Amino acid sequence: MGDLEIVYELKVEDGKITGSQKLPFGDAPIVASKIDGDRFELTVELESFGDMQKATAKGKIVGDTLEITPAFPKPPEGTGGPSGGPPAIFSGPMVFHRGKPTPSNRAPSLDYNSLEKIALPALREIPSNGLAATPPMGWNSWNKFHTDIDDKTVREIADAMASFGMRDVGYQYIIIDDGWEGRRDDSGRLQPNSNFPNMKALADYVHSKGLKLGIYSSPGPRTCGGFVGSYGHEEIDAKTWASWGIDYLKYDWCSASRVWNDDQMQAVYQRMGEALRASGRPIVFALCQYGRARVGDWGPKVGANSWRTTLDISDTWQSMTSIGFSQSNWAPFAAPGHWNDPDMLEVGNGGMSTSEYRTHFTLWAILAAPLIAGNDLRNMPAKTKAILTNKEVIAVNQDKLGRAAESLSKNGDVEVWVKSLDAGAYAVALFNRGSAPAPVSLRWASLEMTAAPKVRDLWEHAELRSDEDGFTANVPAHDVVLIRVSP
Ligand code: GLA
Secondary structure (H helix, E strand, C coil), X not given: XXXXXXXXXXXXXXXXXXXXXXXXXXXXXXXXXXEECCEEEEEEEEEECCEEEEEXXXXXXXXXXXXXXXXXXXXXXXXXXXXXXXXXXXCCCEEEECCCCCXXXXXXXXXXXXXXXXXXXXXXXXXXXXXXXXXXXXXECHXXXXXXXXXXXXXXXXXXXXXXXXXXXXXXXXXXXXXXXXXXXXXXXXXXXXXXXXXXXXXXXXXXXXXXXXXXXXXXXXXXXXXXXXXXXXHHHHHHHHXXXXXXXXXXXXXXXXXXXXXXXXXXXXXXXXXXXXXXXXCEEEEEXXXXXXXXXXXHHHCCCEEECCCCCCCCHHHHHHHHCCCHHHHHHCECCEEEECCCCCCCCCCXXXXXXXXXXHHHHHCCCCEEECCCCXXXXXXXXXXXXXXXXXXXXXXXXXXXXXXXEEECCEEEEEEECHHHCEEEEEEECCCCCEEEEEEHHHHCCCCCCEEEECCCCEEXXXXXXXXXXXXXXXXXXXXXXXX
8 A cells, every 4th residue: 555554444335435544643534425437536534733624535446446546634834745735655546456455564454442551651751861962863764765675775775874974974873664563473572574584683784884773663553654563562662672782763653643642642652761761772762743742842851862843754845845944943942862853854865956955954954953864875876975975064963052943034035044053153044945046145243243253155165255244145046055154
């Protein structure tokens, strides 16, 4: 079914279709239907960030195949998802063939109504694990490979990261996202599927390259891709990962929304925070719950080192900018040890131009976001590598003060963002979101600087001359000028 598990329960009777569409995040009952020959439409009612919405799935029957284009909720402004359409990972209709189930490592479907409820801990504050003093840097399998990921690819990515200079500029974590999971054995220990014959050996290999290994799970019984999640097995899973040598966990809400409501989210994440702490291994804890439930307020308390602030990014200018430019309000929640995560990088995946990827990397760098590459590092053109390994831009992201950028001014398509740096310096990004070149200006007074400061262009690697009272750059379309300003 592609990369997201979607289950349909359909009943046709008296010219009507009833039943439901089940996404990992919840069931959407069919509230209306239309049948027209071999085509049909289903109107479902689904939830998006607390709001109920109606959306339509379209389908047709051709001989022994049934095609359905699913209905997705429209996310609120700034949470990603290009114009509220389906997540980018989902392209085209799902096709079912009569009598031919698709072979898969996904877990069997589950009756959530008869699920045994686990106890949630009383809320408390877990002391910091001391990790992620600066935003984590690494690579994650999802944006490029989705659930099509295996041991061999992960090793080759580790080789590439170590040999093509990425490790040397600070990239560290190789993170396996959804799709590695197999089944639990008789003692409840979760085993990888056949794509990953030996996780301990894989972790040893990644460590031998001077890198660290990350993994993925969900607090629900199923992950977003429909694989086994950690529900009710938090302790044993944390111990298992520690015994393999895992250094990072991305913990994705997914089907937990069928078991818990948003008010219980903190306790649910605390359960894994405690389990990771009890595992005895330092493991970065990366929350993924799409910025719901005011996570910035309680993320640090559950031991989180980062939390997602949006729905999924996709490899388009529209998706990237709608996420990146809406992050200003999250700035106060970033600090050494815990970071806002506007989702992973798409740099090099092919859907944007070089200047657009430069804009993407600049934004994520100044937002003090985790820099988690999501492209195929094994086949990286020089222009992609130049973006991902720009040391001066990375230094802005990794600045020890740990502040995230805020929007300073916005005038049509032109935006200026500022990140405070150590020692009284600033990183200032002059963005042009428009489709024609435009001048973008900054006045020193707006940084509360009186004398003309030193200005360095971090993409051109050059000192620039500045005026007494400010600085103007001519910025090409969909591009940025990033400067470091210091007294
Ligand atoms: C969600 C997350 C993605 C990815 C997938 C895996 O959509 O937001 O980043 O982890 O699940 O199924």
